[in-house]
Every structure is written in structure tokens, then in C-alpha cells.
Amino acid sequence: MSKEMKVELPDIGDFEGVEVIEVLVSPGDVVAAEDSLITLESDKASMEIPSPSAGKVKDVRVKVGDKVSKGDLILTLETTDEVPTADSTQSGQAAVSQPVTETPKAADAIGIDIDKSADVVVLGSGPGGYTAAFRAADLGKQVVLIERYPSIGGVCLNVGCIPSKALLHVAEVITEAKSFSSVGVSYAAPEIDIDKIRAHKDGIVSRLTGGLKQLAKQRKVEIVQGYGRFTSAHTIEVEAGDQTKQTIRFDNCIIAAGSRVTKLPFIPWDDPRVMDSTDALALPSVPERLLIVGGGIIGLEMATVYEALGSKITVVELADGLMPGADRDLIKLFERDVKRRYEAIYTGTKVTAIEPGEAGLLCRFEGGKAPSEDRFDAVLVAIGRSPNGLLIDADKAGVHVDERGFVPVDKQQRTNVPHIFAIGDIVGQPMLAHKATHEGKVAAQVIAGEKSYFDARTIPSVAYTNPEVAWCGQTEEQLKAAGVAYERGAFPWAASGRALSMGASNGLTKALFDAETKRVLGAGIVGKNAGELIAEAVLALEMGADVEDVALTIHPHPTLSETFNFAAEMAEGTITDLYAPKK
Numbered sequence: 354m355s356k357e358m359k360v361e362l363p364d365i366g367d368f369e370g371v372e373v374i375e376v377l378v379s380p381g382d383v384v385a386a387e388d389s390l391i392t393l394e395s396d397k398a399s400m401e402i403p404s405p406s407a408g409k410v411k412d413v414r415v416k417v418g419d420k421v422s423k424g425d426l427i428l429t430l431e432t433t434d435e436v437p438t439a440d441s442t443q444s445g446q447a448a449v450s451q452p453v454t455e456t457p458k459a460a461d462a463i464g465i466d467i468d469k470s471a472d473v474v475v476l477g478s479g480p481g482g483y484t485a486a487f488r489a490a491d492l493g494k495q496v497v498l499i500e501r502y503p504s505i506g507g508v509c510l511n512v513g514c515i516p517s518k519a520l521l522h523v524a525e526v527i528t529e530a531k532s533f534s535s536v537g538v539s540y541a542a543p544e545i546d547i548d549k550i551r552a553h554k555d556g557i558v559s560r561l562t563g564g565l566k567q568l569a570k571q572r573k574v575e576i577v578q579g580y581g582r583f584t585s586a587h588t589i590e591v592e593a594g595d596q597t598k599q600t601i602r603f604d605n606c607i608i609a610a611g612s613r614v615t616k617l618p619f620i621p622w623d624d625p626r627v628m629d630s631t632d633a634l635a636l637p638s639v640p641e642r643l644l645i646v647g648g649g650i651i652g653l654e655m656a657t658v659y660e661a662l663g664s665k666i667t668v669v670e671l672a673d674g675l676m677p678g679a680d681r682d683l684i685k686l687f688e689r690d691v692k693r694r695y696e697a698i699y700t701g702t703k704v705t706a707i708e709p710g711e712a713g714l715l716c717r718f719e720g721g722k723a724p725s726e727d728r729f730d731a732v733l734v735a736i737g738r739s740p741n742g743l744l745i746d747a748d749k750a751g752v753h754v755d756e757r758g759f760v761p762v763d764k765q766q767r768t769n770v771p772h773i774f775a776i777g778d779i780v781g782q783p784m785l786a787h788k789a790t791h792e793g794k795v796a797a798q799v800i801a802g803e804k805s806y807f808d809a810r811t812i813p814s815v816a817y818t819n820p821e822v823a824w825c826g827q828t829e830e831q832l833k834a835a836g837v838a839y840e841r842g843a844f845p846w847a848a849s850g851r852a853l854s855m856g857a858s859n860g861l862t863k864a865l866f867d868a869e870t871k872r873v874l875g876a877g878i879v880g881k882n883a884g885e886l887i888a889e890a891v892l893a894l895e896m897g898a899d900v901e902d903v904a905l906t907i908h909p910h911p912t913l914s915e916t917f918n919f920a921a922e923m924a925e926g927t928i929t930d931l932y933a934p935k936k
Contacts, residue, residue, distance in 0.1 A: 479507020842924025
């Protein structure tokens with residue numbers, strides 16, 4: 354026979370009006386005795402209030418932000434089989450208005466056999482996932498990390514950021530050696546050993562994944578391999594490659610399930626000459642003529658690699674320009690450089706069909722200045738990525754997932770289910786590893802009871818192309834659209850001694866400042882090592898630096914880094930390395 358139990362806040366010491374910072378259960382949840390119900394935070398400490406009994410949550414009477422004191426009603430439980438209760442006045446134990454009862458543990462109560470239990474389960478081991486797992490372990494939590502594939506590290510480490518950068522460095526050396534003939538140093542044409550290049554790339558990946566496994570072992574983070582899907586609000590079933598299954602119960606979960614390559618339905622994916630980014634990074638061959646569908650960062654990075662290895666490149670982009678999202682003055686300089694090296698760039702153009710044949714892949718186009726059709730030896734489709742939110746049975750945990758597969762979260766990375774968090778690609782744009790790692794730390798720290806929020810003012814973007822393009826903060830296009838008054842300082846690398854000595858004069862550094870406060874609003878860089886140089890602009894923006902702070906910071910000379918200083922001087926009119934007319 355079920356009974357209703359009123360669960361009240363116990364005596365927690367000399368505290369009144371303590372803030373609720375986390376509600377860990379929802380109506381319908383089944384809880385075990387001592388399961389945490391809410392988290393409170395005073396000016397001295399945070400504390401979790403446990404359930405005095407097992408049962409099913411009927412309703413919750415508090416929410417995040419409420420101030421509670423001893424005796425306030427937290428929630429009501431439906432319990433069965435009356436048993437004696439401990440003294441309800443003990444510190445840290447919820448007070449009750451009637452005898453409590455004992456029921457099976459939460460997972461057993463809904464008919465699920467448990468193989469493992471953990472304080473925190475992290476679903477996905479990409480940069481966000483392993484960061485969250487390691488941080489939670491460092492904060493004293495027992496952590497299980499679930500990964501679908503044999504190697505941890507996710508897309509970024511295995512088939513994304515890291516292998517692409519290994520190949521891009523090879524491309525950079527090849528391209529730079531070729532360009533040195535103009536200064537009197539000539540090299541023979543490179544001999545490309547594709548197997549050795551592939552082994553070099555794979556060796557870097559292997560070294561890093563091995564290092565992550567060691568870090569997990571040192572922190573006692575248990576790695577479980579298999580495909581994880583929710584079966585309830587507190588359980589995930591993991592299916593391994595041999596179809597064996599195990600169920601893991603968790604107090605808290607962090608979803609870090611990432612994203613996958615977006616695949617157009619009319620593309621003949623079964624033809625090995627049609628590649629996605631993962632295929633391209635495997636270096637199956639170097640085609641003579643390569644079509645890249647998608648002029649975003651991923652497509653253009655792969656264009657950089659394959660062009661250096663000997664392919665003739667054609668790029669097709671549906672938008673009016675390459676790298677949508679970056680300011681056009683940066684992309685204009687980028688295009689000036691790559692147009693000399695690529696066969697063709699068609700913007701405002703879409704691919705309508707790809708027809709395999711013995712002579713190659715016949716591709717049909719619409720829009721822009723593209724021909725109606727052309728034939729290529731291979732096609733790389735790089736039109737973006739789709740989140741995996743609809744592939745993990747999140748609905749069985751009560752987690753809201755939108756129609757595109759994104760999981761909405763708050764500033765603390767919480768989903769609509771308070772004890773389930775989400776980070777990385779699956780929570781929205783930008784889909785970048787460095788965003789995911791910061792979100793992972795926030796989620797882990799919130800679970801551990803710390804005050805932590807994701808409140809970055811900017812997330813930098815970098816295209817590791819040749820030349821590189823990087824930007825942060827607001828772009829000029831965004832500022833104009835919002836009607837924000839701003840000042841612009843831009844320094845051309847043709848006036849930089851360091852850039853000229855490196856053969857990198859086709860570059861630009863610009864900084865955008867608020868017209869009234871003079872604070873940094875954004876920055877953009879195109880040129881060699883732009884991805885490294887943008888970090889100073891990110892720090893300046895985060896720290897609230899103004900134009901004078903940047904202009905008065907002494908930078909080493911001659912360097913590319915001083916071009917950010919020169920851009921600030923251009924904005925305030927104090928530049929001496931160029932002539933800037935009086936404003």
C-alpha cells in the first residue's frame with residue numbers, strides 16, 4: 354500500500370534562507386534512500402539534501418533560486434511498506450512528517466537490472482567528454498566514460514582536428530618549399546609517399562589516444578566501450594560490438610555525444626570515389642581532379658591538403674562567398690591567394706547530381722558561374738555536421754531534443770532534466786572542440802557543487818588553411834546589422850617587416866572597438882599563423898581591454914604579433930609604421 358510522505362528541509366545548522374542551486378529530481382522519478390534531492394549553497398558551503406526514504410517523487414515544491422529554511426517543504430514522496438525512520442533532526446537528513454518506507458533502488462523499481470553504478474556517467478569521449486570526465490574525477494566523483502569506438506578522443510582527435518592538422522603541416526612544408534624558388538633557393542619536386550604520410554598522421558593520433566587512456570587510468574575513470582542509449586532518467590544501456598549489453602546507473606550524466614557528417618540523400622555514397630571528411634583524412638589516394646562540395650572551414654582545409662599533395666582543386670559553395678561567418682575583407686585576401694592555385698571556385702552554386710561512371714564522377718551544377726556539368730576523379734562532400742541528439746534515446750530520460758537533434762541547455766549546461774547535462778556539438782553552434790572543453794568543465798564543476806557558468810564573451814574560429822583565417826568577437830557584418838557604432842583599425846601585412854621576410858605579405862590584422870567605450874568588440878586576422886595570433890585578441894576581449902590598452906602594450910619586434918598592436922594604433926590614430934590621415 355502506497356503512502357504519501359512530506360519531505361521537509363532538516364536542521365542544516367545556523368543557516369536561514371539558503372539558496373537552492375540545483376533540483377536533482379523531477380515528478381515521476383524513483384529515488385533510493387540517501388539519493389540527493391536538491392543542492393543548497395550558502396556563503397560558506399554547498400550541501401546536498403538526501404532523501405530519507407526510497408519512493409517515487411509525486412511533486413517538487415522548490416525550484417532553483419528559491420531560499421529555504423528548516424522545515425520548508427521540499428517535495429512529496431509516494432512510498433510503500435512502512436519501516437522505521439532515522440531521527441529526522443540530524444544534520445543533512447531531510448525531515449519527514451510521517452514514518453518512512455523502504456522500496457527497491459530506483460533502477461530495480463522500474464524493472465532494470467544494473468551492471469554498474471557511478472556518480473557521473475559521461476556519454477562520449479571527445480574533447481568535451483574526456484575533459485568533463487577528468488574534471489569530475491579530480492573533484493572526487495566516481496566516473497564512467499562511455500565511448501562508442503575503440504579509441505577515446507572522439508571525432509576531433511581521431512578523424513578531425515588532430516589528423517587534419519598533421520596533414521596540414523605536411524601541406525605547409527610542401528607549399529613553402531616550392532615558394533622558396535622566388536628567393537633563390539630551389540628544391541626538387543617532392544616525392545610523395547602517401548603510406549608514410551598516412552603512418553605519420555596515424556602515429557600522432559595513436560600517441561594522443563594512448564595518453565588519454567593513461568590519464569583516465571590515473572584518475573580511476575572507467576572507460577566502457579559501446580553504443581550508449583538512455584533507458585530511463587538514471588540509466589544508460591551500452592551495447593558493445595558483439596551485441597553484449599550492460600546497464601549503467603548514474604546520479605548525474607553529461608551528454609557529450611557530438612555530431613556526425615551531414616550527408617545529402619542524392620549523393621552516391623557507396624562509390625569509393627565519393628568522400629566525406631573522415632574518408633578524406635584517411636588519404637585513400639591523391640586524385641588528379643578533386644571537387645570539394647562546401648566552401649566552409651572543413652572543405653577548405655582539405656583543399657589545402659590535397660592541393661599540396663598534387664590534386665587540382667575545384668570548390669563549390671552554395672553561399673555567396675567562402676567561409677560564411679567571416680568578414681569579407683579577410684576572405685577577399687584569402688581568395689586572392691588560393692585562386693592562383695585552384696582550378697576554380699564557384700560560389701552561389703549548388704551541386705544537383707553526381708553520376709558515377711568509368712571515366713569519373715559527372716557532376717551537375719546550378720547557379721553562379723559554374724558550368725552545367727564537369728567530370729572529376731573524386732568528390733569530397735563537406736557541407737557541415739549534424740548533432741547526434743536524436744540517436745541516443747534521450748526521450749526515455751525525459752531530455753528535450755529539438756527537431757534538428759540539438760539538446761537545449763542553460764548557462765550551467767543543464768538540460769530540462771536537472772541531473773542530466775549536455776555539452777559540445779550536441780548543444781549548438783559553434784561546433785568547436787575548444788567550446789566543448791570549457792562546457793565540459795562547467796558541467797563537472799556544477800555537479801560537484803561549485804558555482805560555475807559558461808559565460809565566454811567570445812569563442813574564436815580558425816581555418817587552418819593556407820593562408821590561415823581567424824576571427825573572434827563580433828564581425829563588422831554583425832555590428833552593422835545590430836546598428837552598433839564602432840571604430841576599425843586594420844594593418845596590412847605588406848607593411849610588416851616580419852611578414853615580408855617570411856613571404857607572407859598577403860595578410861591583414863584588424864581590430865574593432867566600441868565607438869564610445871573604446872573596448873575591443875572583435876578582431877580578424879588572415880595570414881600565416883593567424884590561428885595562433887588570434888589568442889591575444891580573445892584575451893583582450895575577455896578582459897575588457899580598450900584600444901589604448903592594446904596600443905600601449907609593448908610587443909616584440911619584428912613579429913607578426915605586433916600587427917595587433919598596429920591595428921589598435923591605426924584605430925586611435927597614433928600609428929607611425931604607416932601614414933594614417935587625421936580623423
